[in-house]
Amino acid sequence: MRTDPARLAAYDTLRAVAEREAYANLVLPRLLAERRLDARDAALATELAYGALRGRGTYDAILSACVDRPLGQLDPEVLDVLRLGAHQLLATRIPAHAAVDSSVELAREVAHEGAARMVNAVLRKVARLDLRGWVDRVAPDPDRDPEGYLAVYRSHPVWVVSALWDSLAAHRGKDAAYDEIDRLLEADNERPGxxxxxxxxxxxxxxxxxxxxxxxxxxxxxxxxxxxxxxxxxxxxxxxxGVQDEGSQLVALALMAAPLGDRPAGADGVRDVGGAGDGDLDGDGGDDSPEADSSSTDSSGDDRRWLDLCAGPGGKAALLAAIGAQRDARLVAAEIAPHRARLVKRALQPIRGVHKVVTADGTQPPWRPATFDRVLLDAPCTGLGALRRRPESRWRREPADVSRLAELQKKLLASALDSARPGGLVAYVTCSPHLAETRLVVSDVLARRDDVEQLDARPYLPGVPELGDGPDVQLWPHLHDTDAMYLALLRRV
The missing domain is CATH 3.30.70 (Alpha-Beta Plaits)
Incomplete structure (x- = not known):
């Protein structure tokens, strides 16, 4: 009996995630296409791979109770087979005998006969209880350690549970946070459309x-x-x-809808986005068309120059460029990584109008200060707001990443504000609800400046409920069925 292609594709996806720090949403579709899996096998492979990644924390707690040694002492290949088997037993309708037998064959193919015997013994123990029964047995007491209990029950690291709970309390209030934290964690484990x-x-x-x-x-x-x-x-x-989360669309549209401030008398900006001595804005992935190289943009006209400061992979840039083409505005899309800059350029190719892709470090931009009317900063972040789409991120990130990224976010936000002309707007956006990446970044940067005001962002997301007290906006998977996008609208004064 040979391992079926669906389970092997799921296993290979887990190994790519572990060994190469790959993302399942990039690896799995390629495997399915290369191996030409039919629709049924592709659906099974997707369920198993994503399910095992999302449920890893829960399954590891259960497997620890069924294995006679620490999980870290198991061969990584065998541990991934066990996780896939546990998911089949505890979270799918696959019959127990089929889940166990297929896992044993998978272990025999990717490891050895001894591993197959161990997988058989361990999964037969797992099959003795259902998921609820195992959680009651292995999770901490929910009254004494609610965060520890939720970490096992909803398969999130404890520090992530704590951070999300704190953010809910800050935006929704303590009582609402207590009522909603389980729903939020559950939403993180749902397969997004x-x-x-x-x-x-x-x-x-x-x-x-x-x-x-x-x-x-x-x-x-x-x-x-x-x-x-x-x-x-x-x-x-x-x-x-293009494929783009609705929350991602909403924050970009909010930047387009919010009003600019008046340009001070005599503040006409500069006549070329690059400016003499400021460097060539073409760079890797730049648009070499005559339109994009033109320096004839009317600098005296308001709302004609837009910037996407961290544009890769290009979804928001494409939306901005399309709107810009209708408004006679010019978009500069900057991205530090050359391969991501090429993705941005590809996303912008079908869009008419004047836009340019440049490879540039947003903290050391090649353009002159006070150049742009609207600036979007979708800052690099932990991605804790997109755990539905990238479930492996919860296991890959560590608390130290937050402080490291927060320093970068502050530098980028300061640069974005410097890039905006007086009266210009900056949208600070992250796909993380962590307070250290959102409100604390904004408050820290604003405390050092007297030339910026924060707008109430809520009116520029019309029809979206449950936006809190403002002035910033935090979207939530369990309330809005979007990624947990954060938005602060800032205006130079």
Whole structure:
């Protein structure tokens, strides 16, 4: 009996995540295509790979009770087989005998006969209780250690549970946080749907609905694809729409909707985005078209120059560029990593208008200060707001990452504010609800400046409920069915 292709693809995905720090959402689709799995096997492989990654914390706690040595002493390959087997036994409708037998065959193929015998013995122990029974047995007492209990029950590291709880309390209040933390962690473990973004001027929501999607809840550009490959939609295949979380769309649209301040008398900015001696803005991945190289943009006109400071991989940049083409605005999309800059350029190719992709360090920009009317800073972050889509991030990140990234976020926000002209707007965005990456970054930077005011961002997300007291906005998977995007709108004065 040979291992079936679905389970082998799921196993290979887990190994790529562990060995190469790959992301499952990039590895698995490639494996499915290369191995030509049919729809049924592809669905099973996806369920097993993502399920084992999301449930790793719970399954490891259970496996620890069934193995006679620390899990760290097991061969990593065998441990991944056990995690896949535990998921089949505890979270799917696969019969227990099939889950055990298929795991034994997988262990025999990827390891050795001794590993297969151990997998058989351990998974037979796992099969004695259901998931609820195991959690009651291995998790801490929820009254004495609620965070520890939730960490096991909802499969999150304890420090992540604590951080999310603190953020809920700050934005929603302590009582609401106590009531909602379990729902938030549960939402992190749900499989997200595919959300599409129609790029204005190229497609609209109605076009996507005609091609089989459903209208989005809040963003005028959003649509949901109930099933299937998004590339099968003509609008997506031709670059007139892209895959983009609705929260990501909302924060970009909010920046476009918020009003600029008055430009002070005599403050005409500069006549070239690069400026003499400020460096070539083409860089790797730059747009070499005559339009993009033109320096004839009217510097006296307001709301004509936009910047995406950390643009990779290009979803928000494409949305901004499409809106900019309708408003006669010019977008500069900056990205420090050359390979990500190339992704941005690819995303912008179908969009008409004046836009340029540059490879540049946002903390040391090649343009002159006070150049742009609108600046989007989607800062590098821990990604704790997108655990639905990247479940492995919860096990890959550590508390030290937060402080390291927060320092970078502060530098980037200071640079974004310097890049905005007087009266210009900056949207500070992260896909993390961690307070140290969101409110504390904004408050720290604002405390050092007297030339910035914070706007109430809530009016610029019309129709979105449960936005808290402001002035910033925190979206939540359990409330809005989006990634946990954070938004602060800041204006130079």
């Amino acid at each position: 595919v959300t599409l973004a129609a790029r204005p001027g190229l497609a609209d929501q109605a076009d996507l609905v005609k091609q089989g999607a459903e209208p989005g809840r809040y963003a005028s550009t959003a649509a949901y694809l109930p099933e299937g490959d998004p590339a099968r939609l003509e609008a997506v295949a031709r670059g007139r729409a």
